Amino acid sequence: MNNTKIINEISKINEIKSMDLTQLMGDDHRNIMDHFARFFLLANNNNEEALHVLDSLCWELERHLLIEEKEVFLSYPIKGVKDQEMVDRLFKDHREILHMIESIKSKISQNIHVDCSELKTLWIDHEAFERDIFYPTLDTTLSDESKMGIYQKVNTLIEDRSKS
Incomplete structure (x- = not known):
């Protein structure tokens, strides 16, 4: 490996160590929120x-x-009932969000008017809980090595997203 590559790798590692999961996943949440916002504007106006x-x-x-459920949530150190309830809530929110989206998708496909307020509220509450409570707690409990592993997997999936 030449010196430039080594310097770049060290720079990446330092960048990862200085980044917290709250920021990393917050960036991904904003991307998803942009999609939600575009959808909410179009729902009931332009079904196609x-x-x-x-x-x-x-x-x-x-x-x-997938990132959260297979990497992040499973990395959370469960130290008691309260921790388990928090992680269980996040899994439950995910199932509810996906279920609501499928229901809305089905209605739109049938040209049935949809009410997105419940989905909007659930997403906003879920995102705020992760941003304000879950990820800051995770940032203070995980080692830099664990955070780096999550960061690298998230970046791989984000890079895959930008290629498609």
Whole structure:
């Protein structure tokens, strides 16, 4: 490995160590929120375009949930009932969000008027809980090595997203 590559790798490692998961996943949440915002504007106004945006939203959301459920949530150190309840709530929120989206998608496909307020509220509450409580707690409990592992997997999936 030449010196430039070594310097770049060291720089990446230092960048990862200085980044917290709250920031990293917050960036991904903003991407998903942009998809939600576009969808909410189109719902009941332009069903064809709304379905297209909803498909894109589902892809981004499923990728995001995969990261959280397979990497992040399982990395959370469960020290008691309260910790387990918090992680269980996040899994439950994910299932509810996906279920609501499928229901809305089905209605739009049938040209039935949809009410997105429940989905909007659930997503906003879920995102705020992760941003304000879950990720800051995780940032203070995980080692830099664990955070680096999550960071690298998240970046791989984000890079895959930008290629498609």
